[in-house]
Amino acid sequence: MSKTVLKKVEEISRKLDELKDFLEDVLLTTEEYMLLKEVDEIVSNKRFNELKALDEI
Secondary structure, three states: OOHHHHHHHHHHHHHHHHHHHHHHHHOOOHHHHHHHHHHHHHHHOOOHHHOOOHHHO
């Protein structure tokens, strides 16, 4: 990836982490929190083929 794209991905990742922290504190149920952790692990390990569309869940 180009440096510009990588920089934007890192910026988005940082913003998602901030949003995730907020949601964990305020809105998420235990099940939602566990799903979020699973998705976070998949994304951080770049196993995007394991992600499912929301309408498949």
